[in-house]
Amino acid sequence: MKLAVIGSGYVGLVTGAGFSDFGNHVTCVDIDQGRIERLRRGEIPFFEPGLPELVQRNAKGGRLVFTTDTAEAMRDTDVVFLAVGTPSRPDGAADLSYIVEAARAVGRALGPGTVVVTKSTVPVGTGDLVRETIAQVTTQPFFVASNPEFLKEGDAVNDFLKPARVIIGANDPSALDVLRRLYAGFLRTSDRVQVMDLRSAELTKYAANAMLATRISFMNELAALADKLGADIEKVRKGIGSDPRIGAKFLFPGVGFGGSCFPKDLRALRDMGRSNGIPLGVIEATVDANDRSKRRFAARIVDHFGGSLAGKRIAIWGLAFKPETDDIREAPALDVIAHLRAAGAQVAGFDPIAADNVRAQIGDQLEIVDDPYAAAEGADAVVLITEWHQLRQPDFARLRKVVRTPVLFDGRNVWDPVEASRKGFQYIGIGRPPVSAGD
Ligand SMILES: NC(=O)c1ccc[n+]([C@@H]2O[C@H](COP(=O)([O-])OP(=O)(O)OC[C@H]3O[C@@H](n4cnc5c(N)ncnc54)[C@H](O)[C@@H]3O)[C@@H](O)[C@H]2O)c1
Numbered sequence: 001m002k003l004a005v006i007g008s009g010y011v012g013l014v015t016g017a018g019f020s021d022f023g024n025h026v027t028c029v030d031i032d033q034g035r036i037e038r039l040r041r042g043e044i045p046f047f048e049p050g051l052p053e054l055v056q057r058n059a060k061g062g063r064l065v066f067t068t069d070t071a072e073a074m075r076d077t078d079v080v081f082l083a084v085g086t087p088s089r090p091d092g093a094a095d096l097s098y099i100v101e102a103a104r105a106v107g108r109a110l111g112p113g114t115v116v117v118t119k120s121t122v123p124v125g126t127g128d129l130v131r132e133t134i135a136q137v138t139t140q141p142f143f144v145a146s147n148p149e150f151l152k153e154g155d156a157v158n159d160f161l162k163p164a165r166v167i168i169g170a171n172d173p174s175a176l177d178v179l180r181r182l183y184a185g186f187l188r189t190s191d192r193v194q195v196m197d198l199r200s201a202e203l204t205k206y207a208a209n210a211m212l213a214t215r216i217s218f219m220n221e222l223a224a225l226a227d228k229l230g231a232d233i234e235k236v237r238k239g240i241g242s243d244p245r246i247g248a249k250f251l252f253p254g255v256g257f258g259g260s261c262f263p264k265d266l267r268a269l270r271d272m273g274r275s276n277g278i279p280l281g282v283i284e285a286t287v288d289a290n291d292r293s294k295r296r297f298a299a300r301i302v303d304h305f306g307g308s309l310a311g312k313r314i315a316i317w318g319l320a321f322k323p324e325t326d327d328i329r330e331a332p333a334l335d336v337i338a339h340l341r342a343a344g345a346q347v348a349g350f351d352p353i354a355a356d357n358v359r360a361q362i363g364d365q366l367e368i369v370d371d372p373y374a375a376a377e378g379a380d381a382v383v384l385i386t387e388w389h390q391l392r393q394p395d396f397a398r399l400r401k402v403v404r405t406p407v408l409f410d411g412r413n414v415w416d417p418v419e420a421s422r423k424g425f426q427y428i429g430i431g432r433p434p435v436s437a438g439d
Contacts, residue, residue: 001182003027004073004080006102008035008066010156010260010327011119011149012083013044014051018160020058022185027073028066039066047326047353050157070102074109079178081147082106082130083119092267093275094123100133107134107142115143115175121205121265122146123272127169127198143175146198148205153259154324165192169201206272209265210283215250216257217289223253223431224296233431234413253430255336255385255411256293258321260329263290294332298339300428301381301409310344313404315379317372318386320354328357332411333385337366350375352388373402380405387412396423406437 001024005016008030016028030036035045042059044052058064067073074080084098099120106116118130131144146169151159166183170176176195183193196204223233233253241248257263266287273280305312321331328334331354337347347366349358355368369375372391376382376399384391392414400406400423408420410429417427417435427435 001025001078001178002076003182004029004070004077004106005119006070006073006080006082006106007084007098007120008032008039008045009083009085010046010048010153011151012081013039013055014048014151014156014160015081015083015119015149017051017054017058017064018157018186019182020061020064021054021161024063024182026058026064027077028064029068029070029073030066031068033068036066036068047324048153048156049324054157070105071109074106074111074114076111077114079115079117079182080106080110081117081119083149086120086122086264086268088264088267091271093271094121094264094268096122096126096129099126099130103130103133104137107137110134110138110140110142112140113142113174114140115145115178117145117147117179118202119147119149121148121209121261121268122202123206123268124199124202126202143170143172144198145170145172145175145179146201147179148201150205150208153327154322161186163187163192165194167201167204168193168195169198170195171197206265206269209262210269210286212250213257213262213266213290214282214286216252216254217286217293219251219253220256220293220430221289224293226431230433231431232433253413254293255297255332255430256290258330258332258335260321260327263287263330294335295339297332297409297411297430298336298343301336301340301383302343304407304428305380308344309340312345312380313378314340314345314347315372315376315382315403316347316349316366317375317382317384317391318388319349319351319358320386320388323386323388324353326354326357328354328361331386334358334362336383336385336411337362341365348375348377348379351386352390373398377402379403381407381409383409383411384415385411387414396420396425400424 003026005012005028008028016026020026082102084102086094089095127144168179226233237251240246241251270283319333349366349368350372406425408425408427413429420427421435424437426437
């Protein structure tokens, strides 16, 4: 088939490259000229494991091309995916201006029978908005469908090529047939397509993210209680995770969730509830609990030093919102850094991949170092925020030699408190009893 993908970010580029790998001809569009030029040169504008190979292979094969011109991309196109951003507006609702603009550009250039598919995460009812927007600028017949994306940054290629399920929201049988054929190659072992109406498909995406985020906030709140009561949340986590009704995934307590999806999608869902007069108390609480988690973690560090960090140097290990990505949108590290600086700290940060993005956004607010031990040089505390593999089992003996004060704040509970203590560190995790040096 001939496809167009509007928006060549994390989702659009993976989508375009993934479909082209199955023999479709895909044109990826972006309004960012610099991004398209880089893609034409074979450069990937962000870090995503496996994506460079996938893009380069298909670009070389002539199946994947890039343009800034939506009209050109729409020529003879059977299916067009909208994969533009849907960021938060100041009131928390999803900003649909990119979707509307993309739909209008698509509408002006579409041929008869084109299927327009929303891949972006969009509030319930956006399918109707897309249909109306396009109908205002064309007289051609067309179809609108929803196909929300569930990929995870850091494992996006795998998720896209081997999806756990494909949700298709389509009211028209021929649109559904086209999308089924498009996904057939991905789903040879079992048909994991779930077909539903457009509105249910739109809501499914928010429901999935909200459920995952709620599990995290739930654990973070219990971790705070465990802390207070002298219980160990890691034991509680295993205790509940082994119940098959609960399951072990997404129960890790930590600093709080961030990224380009959970925070904004929860705010958008909260807005859908508020504006429809349906109280979504769990969602409201999940958002609030996450803000508290990040503040609580930073406050713990400040309190440890008696309420002020003036003259203290704090090393932050891991700045991306999670491992295996360079994405720092709403990264918890950024909040923690802001709190520590407000208490007077001087901050040194290390991240194996996201350093350039942090430098571009807040480079004046911290020293960014390209080695974790160099970041810890002279530090009064080493704080783990993003559990990159290479930071999970540090050389504590080496670390002990470079720090000024041997204190560890493990924001992901990945370090071994006993090992850290043996090497002379005071260990403070999330919801687990702190361990003094040499205990
Ligand atoms: N990033 C994820 O992990 C993920 C996962 C699932 C769903 N989503 C959803 O997918 C959507 C896209 O997210 P993303 O992370 O890929 O965003 P992104 O910011 O990485 O990419 C969006 C791209 O769209 C481009 N764009 C904006 N308006 C355009 C237009 N009119 N024409 C052409 N290009 C345009 C931007 O320049 C940008 O490059 C969002 O709704 C998001 O919630 C994201």
